[in-house]
Amino acid sequence: MKIGIIGTGGIATSAHIPNYVKAGMDVVAVMNRTRANGERVARQFGIPNVYETVEEMLTYEQLDAVSICTPNALHKEQVLLALEAGCHVLCEKPPGISENEAIEMLKAAKRAGKTLQYGFHYRHRADTVLLKRMIDAGELGDIYAATAFALRRRGIPGWGVFTNKELQGGGALLDIGVHMLDLALHLMGYPKPREVVGHVGQYLGNRPGVGLLGEWDASSLSVEDTARAMITFENGASLLLDVSYMANIEEKDTMRVECRGTNAGASLFPLTLHTEKYGALFDERPTYLTEHDPYERQIQRFLEACREDPNYRQAEEAVILHRIIDRIYA
Ligand SMILES: NC(=O)c1ccc[n+]([C@@H]2O[C@H](COP(=O)([O-])OP(=O)(O)OC[C@H]3O[C@@H](n4cnc5c(N)ncnc54)[C@H](O)[C@@H]3O)[C@@H](O)[C@H]2O)c1
Known part of the structure; x- marks a missing residue:
């Protein structure tokens, strides 16, 4: 599978990229809003293509799946873009920042018929x-x-x-x-x-x-x-x-x-x-x-789910999770 990485900070470089590589996947592109940071990570892992926007990466690459490893408030927009482009998505935790966002992401996954999982490695x-x-x-x-x-x-x-x-x-x-x-x-x-x-x-x-x-x-x-x-x-x-x-x-x-x-x-x-x-x-x-390394197992489970018929269980659970969190904040 061809993989793209959105956000190239701590969790992308320690848990996502190395474990896709270990699983034999082709990490073909990274996106970072700062080109120099994206290029540094691309060099480190031998990844050929670097983009500064999600839209660009999704337009120019034929990706099967993406990992989203950016600050929480950016997750929802990036999840929607990736699903609309026909990618399976592994998005870091928390899924989003509200129940409404979790609902939007669930609906988008169902519309696209793609797997949407979240980075709950525990x-x-x-x-x-x-x-x-x-x-x-x-x-x-x-x-x-x-x-x-x-x-x-x-x-x-x-x-x-x-x-x-x-x-x-x-x-x-x-x-x-x-x-x-x-x-x-x-x-x-x-x-x-x-x-x-x-x-x-x-x-x-x-x-x-x-x-x-x-x-x-x-x-x-x-x-x-x-x-x-x-x-x-x-x-x-x-x-x-x-x-x-x-x-x-x-x-x-x-x-x-x-x-x-x-x-x-x-x-x-x-x-x-x-x-x-x-x-x-x-x-x-x-x-x-x-x-075993839970991050490695998480990537393996995600890749398995991508190959199976999509199930939306984790995306549905995220709605309940965020409902509770919204109420705690309220
Ligand atoms: N599962 C875990 O155990 C675990 C551990 C750490 C972080 N995380 C999650 O991963 C995500 C990223 O955390 P991190 O520790 O890797 O952070 P980080 O700051 O190391 O990396 C964040 C990445 O997002 C990019 N970014 C920052 N602001 C941006 C913006 N405005 N627009 C576009 N890109 C922007 C940064 O350039 C960087 O590449 C968070 O959602 C966090 O909750 C999960």
Whole structure:
């Protein structure tokens, strides 16, 4: 397949391009609004063609699929252009910046009859895949409660535009919270939300401090550094979400999901099952699990999906995900 890359920053060069190459795909073009940056990445990976606009790239190249690796607020327009040009699309997370955008992208994928997937690589970790199989086999019973944490002690990225609401659409919630929210919903079978109580704010990120992910510009922070929520679902389950870029906690960072079912509980990461058997309480962990790179697996799954009849499940799930996020912000 012929692949094009839109945006040539951190995630494009660390996760997308190398894994397409590993999968034997032909990455034929990159697009970056700054030509010199696009050319540098093209040279690094031996990619023949560089464009400064998405339109140009889609006009002059016959692409089968594109990856979209630009700031969040640009995703929707670029997804629509790529689908209209007949490409399958792997768009980085978050899908967009609102439910309306997720709906537009879903409709566009259906119109085009093309695969649209999003970069939720935590779904592709070996421990997550195993837990999902166990849940689907009924090991946990009905999941009635879950908790998702995405916390960094000091972790506003010092690169890119992560402090800029206009380009990112939001802060910690849309950037890191979205990973664990998606993961919890994925494990719960993406139930439909009923009520959402959300709370977001700026508490520590708007003043200078220790930057474990580089120096960010505290004076221009226009996004939330903290988001918390309680979500109930039509099926009777509930989910607690706790997200922060700047949390005075013990760990440097923690990405974690806990699911409680009527037969057993489970937590990630690491994968642990919590059960009651023979009048005793057990915690069980896999003794050996073949690890793989979740970014590599994500690209493999995307390419497989491109070859199959299109299914719109992930694009439909993105609508639910963004509905919840919209309500937290509201
Ligand atoms: N899945 C993950 O774990 C993960 C990790 C990091 C980033 N991401 C996502 O990937 C996307 C990009 O993040 P990144 O860390 O690679 O950022 P980055 O800043 O390193 O790269 C962003 C790219 O977009 C381009 N860009 C910036 N502003 C633009 C504009 N106004 N118009 C056109 N192009 C523009 C930049 O030139 C650059 O090529 C974001 O949506 C982010 O949420 C996902």
